[in-house]
Amino acid sequence: MLEIRNLKCYYGKIQALSSVTLSVAEGELVALIGANGSGKSTLLQAVCGLLPGWEGEILFKGESLKGLAPPPIVARGISMVPEGRLIFGPLSVMDNLRLGAYLRYRQRDHFGIRQDLDRMFVMFPVLAERSKQAAGTLSGGEQQMLSIARALMARPRLLLLDEPSMGLAPLVVKQIFKTLAQLRSQGLTILVVEQNAQAALAIAERGYVLETGRMVLTAGAAELLEDEEVKRAYLGKDYSQFTDGRE
Amino acid sequence: MRVLANVIGYLLVGSAILAVGLWVDNYYYFQLLTFIGINTLLAVGLNMLMGYAGQISLGHAAFYGLGAYTTGILGVHLGWPPLVTLPCALLVSGLVAWLVGRPTLKLHGYYLGMGTLGVGMIVHVLFREWSSLTGGPSGLPGIPTLSLGPLEIPGGRPYMFVVWGVVLVSFAMCQRLVHSRVGRALRAIHFSEQAAAAVGVDTARAKLQVFVFAGVLAGLAGFLYAHMVTFVSPSSFGFLVSVRIVAMVVIGGMASIWGSLFGASLLTMLPEWLHVFSEYEVLVYGLILVVVMIFFPQGLTRGMLDLYERARRGKTGSGS
Known part of the structure; x- marks a missing residue:
């Protein structure tokens, strides 16, 4: 459904992504993991049209997204849950x-909109309770749910999420990822960008590992969870644990 | 609740104007109220742009002046009737707003402020120097009074009713706009342009639309001004007038349609009340504005609501 080939992005003269290739098939949940500054968010912003001037190819349902502004990209069926949620705080x-x-x-x-509103309120009952409240007064987890629900209101075919676990309590993260798995089972295609590799790979089918703008690894999620390099870099297990008992 | 409060607001303002019209017989008060109405139109248009979309215009008097001068020039030189000059005045103001807004609103930040500042000055110079058309610094006299077909609407009481009718209709329009899809998009832009774009809002277009809307409302105010005073001169549309409109919005309350009414009323009536201070008038005027901003930094509307809330809570607090 989404095909990225040889994507290169620049911030001024600094190259943030060099020849990145990635694909997401229809109905798949794919995780893109990497540390701070590896270019994960850059990739999502390029897909959404928020970062114009990229080189390479981004195809959605076989059609190029080159030169499109965000509104027509949303209209084609791609919605993003941005980093830091970016809900509209003063609005209800x-x-x-x-x-x-x-x-x-x-x-x-x-x-259709009224139907979808009801659907969101079933999926996230807390939003129904607070529908008249200013969004800025919600807790972090509730804001993340609102951000996801807002993206779903566009009826996307492909949902992009930028670090949905950021700054949330482990229990809330679990709930959010459960929701994502549930959405996938309803047929939504999802690409989730995460630093929390454990949580993301637990629900994903496949994963990509991005490092300083380069795709260094790609494999099935289960394989990545077992990969030594990934364990060391992203799952919080350092060398001592690996070397223990091997000497 | 919101709808009810608004209906009460319309009824209050409408009946206040009606009461003055029926029981007062003083040309001065009619004229003062007409000016408040015209200034309210200017303020509510700018409030849509500043309060809701978060963009600033420092040359709003230019669109006001373009509306007034278009009305005056077409009426005096060509003898066109008001029913024909009205759409022309709105078109000229709207078109110039579009020309200024199109390049500057694609950018983020305060470029619109800079752009409108420049346009305000250019337009003011045009009014002053293009003597053959505008009458130069001494102004353009002899604009006919308002007439709609065979119906003559002279200055004073009938004119006041017309102006306030227009004000209330434009209030209703703004209110609908704020709570529509477009209004939501504007408030979203005010909060974060990038987030608004991410949900599919064409931010440049939405900002341009509300800017042109504000320009057209200012043009309408200019049209009403020209027929009221029957004379236009450049000094009525200078930079300080633009600043005064901004002050009306800020003092009345940003993002509040009724705030525009309060701000415009205060800033129009204040100079009249302060005549008693003669040479200290400007000093007292400035002092009052400073005090208002210190005690009601969110504007008069928010400030009065807060005072009301506090008084109510104070009462229930002492009772328990």
Whole structure:
């Protein structure tokens, strides 16, 4: 569904991504893991059209996304849950959700929007309770749910998530990833970018490892979880644990 | 709740104007209220841009002036009736707003402020120097009074009713806009342009639309001004006038439609009340604005709501 070939991105003269290739098939949940500054967010921003001027190829359902601004990309079926959630704090939870369906209001799909609002409130009951509250007053986990629900309101075919676990308590992270697995089982295609490799690989089918702008590894999620290099770098197990008993 | 509060607001303002119109017979008060109405139109348009979309215009008097001068020039030189000059005035203001906004609103930050500052000055110079058309620094006299077809609307009481009718209609329009898809998009832009773009809002276009809307409202205010005073001169549309409109929005309360009414009323009436201070008038005027901003930094509307809340809580607090 999403095909990225030889993607190169620049911030001024600094190259943030060099020849990155990645693909996500329809119905798949793919994790992209990497440390701070490895270029994970850059990749997502390029796909969403927030970072124009990339080189290479990004194909969505076989069509190039080159030169498209964010609105037409959303219209084609790609929604993003941005890093740091970026919900609209002063606006009510309801208005945030309605903004997610911004382009559908333009198409006058009022019936479908109401249905989807109900669907979101079933999926995240806490949002229904707080629908009139300013979104900025929600807790971190609730804000993340709102951010995901807002993205879903656009009825995407492909959902991109940028570090959904950032700054959240382990229990909340578990809940968020459970929701993602649930969405996938409903047929949504998902690409999730994470530093929390353990949580992301636990629900993903395949994973990619990005390091300083280069794709260094790609394999099935189970394999990556067992990979020594990944264990060392991203799963919080340092050399001593590996070398113990091997001497 | 929100709808109810607004309906009460409309009824209050409407009946206040009606009461003045029916029981007061003083040309001065009619004129003062008409000016408040015109300034409210200017402030509410700018508030849509500043309060909701978070963009600033430092040359709003230019669009006001373009509306007034278009009305005046077409009426005096060509003798066109107001029903024809009205769409022309709105079109000219809107078109110039579009020309300024299109390049500057693609950028983020305060470029619109810079752009409108420049346009305000250029337009002001045009009014002053293009004597053959505008009458130069001494102004353009002889603009006919308002007439809609066979219906003559002279200055004073009838004119006040017309202006306030327009104000209330434009309030209703702004209110609908704020709570529509477009209004939500504007508030989203105010919070974060990138997040707004990520949900599919064409931010440049949304900002341009509200800027043109504010320009057209200012043009409408200019049209009403020209027919009220029947004379336009460059000094009514200078930089200080733009600043005054910004002050009305800030003092009344950003992102509050009723705040525009309070801000415009205060800043229009204050100079009238302060005549008693004669040479100290400007000093007292400035002092009052400073005090208002210190005690009500969110503007009069928010400040009064806070005072009301505190008084209510104080009462229930002492009772328990």
